Amino acid sequence: MTPDLIVLADTIHTMDERHQDQSVQAVAVSGGLITAVGSRQDAKDWQQADTRVVDLGNATLTPGLVDCHMHPVFGLDLTIGVDLxxxxxxxxxxxxLSAEAADDGGWLRGWGLNPNAFGTVPLHRSVLDTVTGDQPALIRLFDGHSALANSRALELAGVHGRFEFDQAxxxxxxxxxxxxGLLLEAAAMELVQRxxxxxxxxxRKTRLAELLGDFARSGLTGGHIMDHSEESTALFQALEADGELPLRLRAAPWCMPGSGEAEWKELARSIGTGGRRWSIEAIKLFVDGTVDNGTAWLYEADIHGQSTAPFWPRPEEYSAAVRYFASRGIPTATHAIGDAGVDHVLExxxxxxxxxxxxxLHRTVHRIEHIETVPDELVARFKGAGVVASMxxxxxxxxxxxxxxDNWSTRLGSERADRAWRCRDLRDAGVTLGIGSDWPIAPYEPLPIIADAQLRRRSGNPEQEPIAPSQALTALQALEGYTSHAAKAAGxxxxxxxxxxGKRADFTAFELDPLATIPDEFAASSVLGTFVDGEIQFMLERQA
Structure with a gap:
């Protein structure tokens, strides 16, 4: 078959073990699929008169990067207002907040607030009241699971006391x-949000289009979306009516406490639906919240006596939901941060x-998302259970x-904080490890994330001390988390x-080699381009 496209690069990491001893510098594409892999000399034999050739010179080409955990549509709500x-x-x-309040005559909104910024000052509506006065305000904390409302916002929402919810x-x-003023988890925040x-x-369509374009320019060719709604469907359909999405999106709608087989059946019916580059392929569940706001599920309470309850008040109902989907060959992804939460999901x-x-069972992939603090015994159980880790x-x-x-570590105490994000232990145990950003909880740019996975500190900040440095990934393992392991994490x-x-022609091109560049330097380097289905989604203009 005559190739539509040939991509040349001095360095190509195929992430295919069959090519590890070969010098690959050329890839041929036809109809959106890879049809040949070889040398520059081979490419001359493949090329026909109507074949497009993209020569990236001394760049590095890899399979397209895929973020294993993101929230682009849900993130539209979480990123309104001032970035804190x-x-x-x-x-x-x-x-x-004062600058934002001066520019907005309506609600004061903010997001990304790190509770460490408050120091010893309690998270209380009175703190906001000093800035906002009578202007209603709702500020999202960085974890996405909590928010702080001021007195006026609570008054408008009719929130005057405690509420009972079906979830934690x-x-x-x-x-x-x-x-x-502190609101923990989605149901409580929705009281004010509505x-x-x-x-x-x-x-929202305009904002989403810009965001997806930014994703592509950052090097992403795909993303695992850990939420989905009717609005998500409408937005993706509207964008595809205008043209192709710049990356592939695999969505997982939420299954929440209080639901039963009627609701589960509707979720199951949605599996496989979608458009040209987006589809619903899994179900997302939560078994706990976050350490930072005291809603994780731990064996023992944190220093404030919190984080001892599951998100599903009756955890056996969570287990029944997982069995319902798994028995129908539907993949699940469960948010589990604390040790007791991870234990229950594994069970x-x-x-x-x-x-x-x-x-x-063998053809269906089940995942646990986040896995922030776990003992050795739980790490060992991942492999035996065939469970994918997404971190x-x-x-x-x-x-x-x-x-x-910091707040996270202080709440847990040193012993549990020393078990922080055990990426390397899971990899060494033979577990598939997908890597992502959880945008907008953290920045989505994959190059700094790949670097941080190796450094165990913020890239570009060599003065910082690494956090549990024994959990650092190798450069290859970090890249696998966005390529080969990301694919395995999605089945x-x-x-x-x-x-x-025979595989999809999705590629990412880098200025520097991710496997041969110092992580800090790689994090600051450029993505040169992305391809999806063999079509250029973004290409950086380079100086001659």
């Missing part, structure tokens, strides 16, 4: 039952051997510190994840 992620003190928070959500109240004027569909997945036919290195490097003075290794004949 860079604020490291309460004064900086006040300065940013909480309107935090003081000893007198008066709300402090009163805020919403963007138009056209505005539920281990039980599938006795409840799901072997042929269905975000920058959750560690951006929000914890080697000296354990798509047969069609993607390596530059192999």
């Amino acid at each position: 992620a860079a604020a490291t003190s309460l004064d900086e928070v006040f300065t940013l 959500s909480e309107v935090v109240c003081d000893a007198d039952g008066v709300p402090t 009163h805020i004027p919403q963007e138009s569909f056209a505005q 539920a997945l281990e039980s599938l051997r006795n409840n799901v036919p072997a042929d269905i 975000q290195p920058t959750h560690c490097t951006h929000y914890s510190l080697a000296d354990h003075s 798509q290794w047969d069609v993607s994840g390596s530059i192999t004949v």
Whole structure:
């Protein structure tokens, strides 16, 4: 077959072990699939008169990078207002909020707030009131699982005391039952969120298109979206009506506490639906919240006596939901951060051997997302259970510190904080490890994330002490987390994840070689281009 496209590069990492002893510098593409892999000399034999040739010179080409955990549509809500992620003190928070309040006559919104910026000052509505006055305000914390509302916002929402929820959500109240303004988990935040004027569909479509374009320019050719809604479907359909999406998107709608077989059946019916470059392929569940806001599920309470309850008030109902989907060959991905939470998910997945036919079980991939603090015994069980680990290195490097003075580590205590994000132990145990950003919880740019996974500190900050440096990945393992292991984490290794004949022609081109460049230098380097289905989605203009 005459190739539509030939891509040449001095260095090509195929991530296919069959090519590891070969010098590959050329890839041929026809109809969106890879048809040949070889040398520059081979490419001369493949080329025909109408073949397009893209010569990247001394660049490095790899399979397309895939972010294994992101929230592009849900993130539209989480990123409205002022970005507070860079604020490291309460004064900086006040300065940013004051500037935003002056420009907005409606609700004051903010996101990315790190509780470490408050120091010893409690997260309380009165802190916001000093800046906002009578202007209603809702500020999202960086973990995406909590928010702080001021007094006016609580008044408009009619939130005057405690609420009961079907899931582990909480309107935090003081000893007198008066709300402090701190809202934990989605159901509590929604009490206030529903009163805020919403963007138009056209505005959200524009923002999403810009975001997906930014993803492509960062080097991503795909993403595993850990949420989905009717609005997501409408937005993706509207974007595809205008043209192709710049990357592939694999979505997983939420299965929440309080649901039963009727709701599970509807979720199951959605599997396989989608468009040309997006589809619903898995179900997302939660078994706990986050350490930072006291809603993780730990064997033993944190120093505040919190993080002892599961997100599903009756965890056996979570296990029943997993069995329902698994028995139908539907992949699941479960948010589990604390040791008790991870333990319960592993137990539920281990039980599938006795409840799901072997042929269905072996072809269905089940994942645990985040896995922030676990003992040795749980690490060892991943391999035996055949469970994929999906982790975000920058959750560690951006929000914890080697000296354990940060909020996450302080809550857990040194012993549990020393078990932080055990990426290397899981890899050494033979576990598939997909890597992602969890955007907008952390930045989406993959190059710094690949670097942080090796450094165990923020790239570009050599003065910082590494956090649990024994958990550092090699350069190859970090790249695999975005390529071959990302494909395996989605059950798509047969069609993607390596530059192999017959697989999708999705590629990322780098200025520097990710396997031969110092991580700090690689993090600061450029992505030269991305290809999806053999079509250029982005190409950086290079100086001659």
